[in-house]
Amino acid sequence: MGLLSRKVTCNSHGQDSSYFLGWQEFEKNPYDEVKNPKGIIQMGLAENQLSFDLLESWLAKNPEAASFKRDGQSIFKELALFQDYHGLPAFKKALVDFMAEIRGNKVTFDANNIVLTAGATSANETLMFCLAEKGDAFLLPTPYYPGFDRDLKWRTGAEIVPIVCTSSNGFKITEPALEEAYHEAQRKNLRVKGVLVTNPSNPLGTTMTRNELHLLINFITDKEIHLISDEIYSGTVFSSPAFVSIMEVLKDMKMENTQEWERVHVVYSLSKDLGLPGFRVGAIYSNDPIVVAAATKMSSFGLVSSQTQSLLSAMLSDKKFTKEYLSKHQKRLRNRRNKLVSGLEKAGISCLDSNAGLFCWVDMRHLLSSNTFEAEMELWKRIVYDIKLNISPGSSCHCTEPGWFRVCFANMSEDALKLAMQRLKSFVGSIAINDLSHQELKKTGRKNRTNWVFRLSFQSFHDREQDER
Amino acid sequence: MVAISKIATGDGHGENSPYFDGWKAYETNPFHPTDRPDGIIQMGLAENQLCFNFIKKWVMKHPEASLCSAQGVNKFKETALFQDYHGMPEFRQAVAKFMGKVRGGRVEFDPDRIVMSGGATGAHEMVAFCLADPGEAFLVPTPYYPGFDRDLRWRTGVELVPVVCKSSNDFKITTNALETAYEKAKEDNLKVKGLLVTNPSNPLGNILDRDTLKGIVEFINEKNIHLVGDEIYAATVFMEPEFVSISEIIEEVECKRDLIHIVYSLSKDMGFPGFRVGLVYSYNDSVLSCARKMSSFGLVSSQTQHLIASMLSDDDFVDSFIVESKEQLFRRHKYFTWSLSQVGIGSLKSNAGLFIWMDLRKLLKEKTLEAEMDLWRVIINEVKLNVSPGSSFHCNEPGWFRVCFANMDDHTMEVALLRIRTFMLEHNKAMVPRKLCSQSSLKLSFSRRRDDFMSQSIMSPHSPLPQSPLVQART
Numbered sequence: 042m043g044l045l046s047r048k049v050t051c052n053s054h055g056q057d058s059s060y061f062l063g064w065q066e067f068e069k070n071p072y073d074e075v076k077n078p079k080g081i082i083q084m085g086l087a088e089n090q091l092s093f094d095l096l097e098s099w100l101a102k103n104p105e106a107a108s109f110k111r112d113g114q115s116i117f118k119e120l121a122l123f124q125d126y127h128g129l130p131a132f133k134k135a136l137v138d139f140m141a142e143i144r145g146n147k148v149t150f151d152a153n154n155i156v157l158t159a160g161a162t163s164a165n166e167t168l169m170f171c172l173a174e175k176g177d178a179f180l181l182p183t184p185y186y187p188g189f190d191r192d193l194k195w196r197t198g199a200e201i202v203p204i205v206c207t208s209s210n211g212f213k214i215t216e217p218a219l220e221e222a223y224h225e226a227q228r229k230n231l232r233v234k235g236v237l238v239t240n241p242s243n244p245l246g247t248t249m250t251r252n253e254l255h256l257l258i259n260f261i262t263d264k265e266i267h268l269i270s271d272e273i274y275s276g277t278v279f280s281s282p283a284f285v286s287i288m289e290v291l292k293d294m295k296m297e298n299t300q301e302w303e304r305v306h307v308v309y310s311l312s313k314d315l316g317l318p319g320f321r322v323g324a325i326y327s328n329d330p331i332v333v334a335a336a337t338k339m340s341s342f343g344l345v346s347s348q349t350q351s352l353l354s355a356m357l358s359d360k361k362f363t364k365e366y367l368s369k370h371q372k373r374l375r376n377r378r379n380k381l382v383s384g385l386e387k388a389g390i391s392c393l394d395s396n397a398g399l400f401c402w403v404d405m406r407h408l409l410s411s412n413t414f415e416a417e418m419e420l421w422k423r424i425v426y427d428i429k430l431n432i433s434p435g436s437s438c439h440c441t442e443p444g445w446f447r448v449c450f451a452n453m454s455e456d457a458l459k460l461a462m463q464r465l466k467s468f469v470g471s472i473a474i475n476d477l478s479h480q481e482l483k484k485t486g487r488k489n490r491t492n493w494v495f496r497l498s499f500q501s502f503h504d505r506e507q508d509e510r
Numbered sequence: 511m512v513a514i515s516k517i518a519t520g521d522g523h524g525e526n527s528p529y530f531d532g533w534k535a536y537e538t539n540p541f542h543p544t545d546r547p548d549g550i551i552q553m554g555l556a557e558n559q560l561c562f563n564f565i566k567k568w569v570m571k572h573p574e575a576s577l578c579s580a581q582g583v584n585k586f587k588e589t590a591l592f593q594d595y596h597g598m599p600e601f602r603q604a605v606a607k608f609m610g611k612v613r614g615g616r617v618e619f620d621p622d623r624i625v626m627s628g629g630a631t632g633a634h635e636m637v638a639f640c641l642a643d644p645g646e647a648f649l650v651p652t653p654y655y656p657g658f659d660r661d662l663r664w665r666t667g668v669e670l671v672p673v674v675c676k677s678s679n680d681f682k683i684t685t686n687a688l689e690t691a692y693e694k695a696k697e698d699n700l701k702v703k704g705l706l707v708t709n710p711s712n713p714l715g716n717i718l719d720r721d722t723l724k725g726i727v728e729f730i731n732e733k734n735i736h737l738v739g740d741e742i743y744a745a746t747v748f749m750e751p752e753f754v755s756i757s758e759i760i761e762e763v764e765c766k767r768d769l770i771h772i773v774y775s776l777s778k779d780m781g782f783p784g785f786r787v788g789l790v791y792s793y794n795d796s797v798l799s800c801a802r803k804m805s806s807f808g809l810v811s812s813q814t815q816h817l818i819a820s821m822l823s824d825d826d827f828v829d830s831f832i833v834e835s836k837e838q839l840f841r842r843h844k845y846f847t848w849s850l851s852q853v854g855i856g857s858l859k860s861n862a863g864l865f866i867w868m869d870l871r872k873l874l875k876e877k878t879l880e881a882e883m884d885l886w887r888v889i890i891n892e893v894k895l896n897v898s899p900g901s902s903f904h905c906n907e908p909g910w911f912r913v914c915f916a917n918m919d920d921h922t923m924e925v926a927l928l929r930i931r932t933f934m935l936e937h938n939k940a941m942v943p944r945k946l947c948s949q950s951s952l953k954l955s956f957s958r959r960r961d962d963f964m965s966q967s968i969m970s971p972h973s974p975l976p977q978s979p980l981v982q983a984r985t
Binding site for chain 2: 044045046047048049054088090093096097100101104105106107108109115117118120121122123124159160162163166170171172173174177191192196312316317318319320321329331332335336338339341342343344345346347348349352
């Protein structure tokens with residue numbers, strides 16, 4: 042239909058990706074402890090459901106915050122009319138203070154440099170519109186959040202070129218990988234405009250080391266390009282090493298008056314740290330006044346509801362609350378993550394050592410029938426349809442090595458998590474494994490995968506497939 | 511050193527237009543009844559402030575809608591987690607019902623055809639992304655809302671081609687004007703993808719009559735282009751003739767439904783621009799599906815969806831609100847236009863919107879854009895009113911100004927009128943004597959005029975909170 046734009050007919054929205062297909066399956070048969078105990082358990086959704094009690098008790102103690110009142114006076118009219126794209130000053134101040142608090146107050150943020158957007162989804166797209174256009178590319182370390190394909194490329198026309206990271210060094214960013222990505226972009230005739238990293242990483246659940254951050258700063262200095270640091274999981278760091286923000290490193294390197302200072306931009310959101318994805322609170326922080334000015338105007342297309350700004354302004358200005366929340370919530374994340382890790386261990390499955398995020402990067406390479414993405418898909422389908430767990434296959438995150446899966450742990454009850462681990466254990470137990478190979482992989486760290494011989498019971502899988510389609 | 515994008519450094523955001531200069535002047539010296547009685551009165555902001563007391567009462571009576579009663583707090587978690595781009599079903603149902611009621615129940619809207627957006631601003635951009643590729647064009651009748659230049663073009667790369675409407679026939683959208691615009695686009699090698707009409711019109715404040723609507727539907731079907739109907743002022747129609755929506759017309763005439771899309775918002779009808787409740791209603795399934803995915807970039811806060819769902823599913827409230835709103839707008843509009851006519855200022859006959867299309871052509875030194883700009887500067891700097899010059903709406907004829915009347919209380923309105931009267935008095939003194947004679951009604955006293963008009967005083971107290979100096983209007 043030439044009547045509609047190419048954007049309608051192409052699939053850069055990324056929704057044909059397996060990442061989303063798993064959700065669709067989940068929606069057809071969602072687990073419910075009481076109503077549907079045999080349903081699919083959602084472990085593909087990076088939601089933070091562990092600390093609502095803290096938010097609810099704050100709300101109960103502060104009824105004015107949500108009720109359009111301030112100091113006993115109604116502010117309904119004022120809020121209903123407030124559409125200034127500069128945002129509610131009190132909210133911006135509270136937000137930047139919260140961001141600083143998360144970073145141990147080692148950095149401070151200027152409320153004038155922050156732009157509010159409808160979620161990080163909008164923040165990332167808006168930044169891309171400001172920094173890149175058709176023919177330009179951003180380099181992203183793999184594996185990365187599947188949504189970036191839509192957020193950074195779909196309507197902007199920009200491209201993504203991967204910085205390939207591998208399990209050989211825990212998926213850390215290396216200099217050769219950066220250079221290779223840059224050259225790959227050039228081979229494709231793309232102008233590299235910058236690098237975008239997610240720190241803490243989605244899907245890895247790890248924070249970037251100082252070394253990696255230095256590497257990045259040197260790289261963008263050398264190439265004279267931008268750096269976007271998506272730090273939406275910064276408040277989910279639950280164990281050491283402590284979170285080090287790119288801003289902190291720039292400060293340590295005394296780079297406040299350099300050009301690079303203005304080429305580093307941070308994306309933030311309250312969807313993960315506070316567990317409020319529905320409220321659509323995102324932000325762009327930039328030291329470049331031109332970017333701030335342009336992004337501010339663009340935010341007209343997706344402002345944060347004044348009602349929400351007002352509520353969260355009150356909440357985040359309560360420093361006693363934010364301190365308690367961050368501390369309790371991080372502890373809960375750590376405990377929950379530990380439960381997932383030990384549950385996986387009981388099933389003979391390990392994962393990347395993580396200290397942040399709402400998920401683990403799980404190593405199921407030893408369960409693949411072959412070291413291929415086809416095998417990964419087969420395994421994934423078995424996990425979704427047979428074990429009834431929706432997890433995200435690494436290929437949907439552009440991982441170059443088959444066999445890795447992102448498994449979320451903070452979006453379900455503890456009982457559901459226990460059940461999920463039981464199901465997984467049963468599944469693994471039912472696989473016919475070459476014992477020797479299994480011992481070998483434990484010793485050699487899975488280097489000789491290709492020597493394994495597995496027999497997955499394909500028969501039952503294919504039968505099931507007929508029934509359910 | 512690698513630059514940032516052309517989009518970011520260019521002026522496609524449209525904010526260098528004179529439309530915004532008035533606001534800048536206003537912001538340096540905003541009127542306040544006690545603190546700044548000589549400040550500039552904002553009459554360039556199409557806000558609907560006339561029904562807040564009415565709405566506030568409902569909000570206070572329903573704390574659960576704001577998630578702050580015990581009942582409300584129970585819903586907090588589920589609301590906070592809800593980020594499904596389909597939108598809350600109860601939100602869509604309530605809005606669809608509201609849209610139907612605003613059209614007198616003459617048409618029903620399907621909640622599943624509603625896609626959320628970041629206000630009407632986000633909706634327009636989203637529709638443009640769905641319907642057109644960079645370099646393609648939309649036809650837009652002039653005069654039109656200046657924000658369209660940004661919303662439809664800035665990041666999309668889409669072009670706008672004006673459909674020139676003239677005062678000689680009250681700016682009607684004629685088939686002739688449509689054809690001329692279409693041909694012009696062709697000459698300029700622009701592929702026309704659609705026609706965007708605002709009905710009720712901003713800045714004209716009137717509605718499209720049935721014949722015009724039929725002509726438009728015939729035109730787009732014949733050319734096989736889309737029709738986008740911006741109906742964000744639908745509930746501001748305060749007197750006859752009755753509003754006719756595109757959704758009604760397509761039931762009456764033959765039309766390819768896949769070409770029809772409506773943009774709606776609660777910013778004008780309810781006065782909630784801060785809540786960012788916009789939507790696209792499309793009869794085209796492919797557009798719906800694509801728009802829904804795009805809506806991720808500007809979803810309505812679930813906290814707000816919950817509030818609106820509660821509010822608009824209260825039938826009693828909605829029915830009373832629609833009546834009350836019309837009444838308040840009618841009274842304010844009538845008083846304003848009557849007062850203006852007393853000093854010889856006319857405006858286009860209007861029955862909707864939050865503004866009038868004021869005719870100041872006779873005050874121009876000459877029929878030029880420069881003269882309009884000179885007059886406008888006088889109005890801002892001497893009369894101390896921020897109004898919007900017709901040129902910023904791409905009007906082809908100088909001398910017209912959009913003047914908003916629903917964004918202030920009665921007292922401020924009186925001050926504005928006094929200033930206008932004073933200005934006209936002085937202006938007429940400077941004119942030849944024969945003109946002055948016909949203006950004798952200028953001598954009517956302030957209070958007598960109000961008493962003549964109003965059967966009861968509707969002086970509402972001004973907001974106890976000072977006007978935020980950061981409120982920056984863009985509409």
